[in-house]
Amino acid sequence: MSSGFGVITPQGRCHQYYVAFQDCIAAGHGVNSRKVCGPTVEDYFECLHSKKQNKWYGKIRKTVIQKHLEKEYKEESKSSTQESSTQA
Incomplete structure (x- = not known):
């Protein structure tokens, strides 16, 4: 889960990808944020939905x-x- 708490483990399976996605968005790439953060978003959604x-x-x-x-x-x-x- 994006909250960082997992059901069994202390950290959710996709939390690391969410943090990378959040950091990329927070970096404020402006107009190019979709191009720059695209692979990060793709990794996060792949982790969630496979x-x-x-x-x-x-x-x-x-x-x-x-x-x-x-x-x-x-x-x-x-x-x-x-x-x-x-x-x-």
């Missing part, structure tokens, strides 16, 4: 499932060709 991490896990999961299905299809087609050759 959108990039979840997207990455989704890609991995999709690849694993696809490879598993391809393997099943190959095994199924092999067994069906073997059955048809033994019946003839």
Whole structure:
């Protein structure tokens, strides 16, 4: 949590990112604050919501499932060709 108090630990998991974000904003970069503090804000929101991490896990999961299905299809087609050759 941004307050600095965690549920289990004395400090929240994203508190360090919040402090960096707060320091960047407090530095007062003026008009360029979005450009300068953009990566800091991005890190803080990634820590809170894990959108990039979840997207990455989704890609991995999709690849694993696809490879598993391809393997099943190959095994199924092999067994069906073997059955048809033994019946003839």
